[in-house]
């Protein structure tokens with residue numbers, strides 16, 4: 001069963017293979033490309049702690065909002081990740097929004113991105129977030145489809161000063 005879970009050691013082997021896969025393919029955007037596999041292998045607990053560092057109960061650095069990371073998994077298999085920001089600050093309102101997601105290359109184009117956002121929206125409902133902002137690059141056709149399949153309503157397409165490509169902002173009422 002594909003589900004959204006809190007990151008744990010259970011997915012270490014599969015997560016490491018996903019990082020290697022993303023780095024070999026180098027097709028994705030997203031954080032997976034930036035992790036160092038040797039460091040993760042040596043101390044996976046450090047990654048897990050890092051992923052929890054902006055959850056409620058922690059002291060937030062200036063300008064940060066509470067957020068959580070969840071992984072899309074099937075049994076022991078890591079398929080992708082989402083992050084949910086509990087609120088928006090000025091920067092996230094402009095670009096970033098409430099939810100970010102990334103599917104590992106070998107699990108793409110099988111409906112996993114659409115499912116990941118659907119499950120993330122269920123979580124935002126639990127968190128009491130009623131209008132969810134999701135943003136993407138205007139040329140990220142896969143992400144646009146994922147958002148539109150989840151009833152995203154387009155606010156518009158914008159060229160930001162700090163970013164070289166136009167972006168799209170969508171709102172989803174949950």
Ligand SMILES: CC(C)(COP(=O)(O)OP(=O)(O)OC[C@H]1O[C@@H](n2cnc3c(N)ncnc32)[C@H](O)[C@@H]1OP(=O)(O)O)[C@@H](O)C(=O)NCCC(=O)NCCS
Pocket residue numbers: 027028029030100101102103104107108109110111112113114115135136137140141142143145146149
């Ligand atoms: C964007 C991303 C999440 C899509 O994930 P996915 O698992 O492939 O999504 P789905 O399988 O649910 O596809 C949804 C739709 O988009 C289409 N699609 C997916 N990738 C596409 C692409 N590269 N180009 C065109 N269409 C694409 C699918 O065919 C599907 O079409 P349908 O609605 O007609 O069925 C994934 O490509 C990814 O992780 N990319 C890197 C990180 C990223 O861009 N994150 C989003 C930041 S806003």
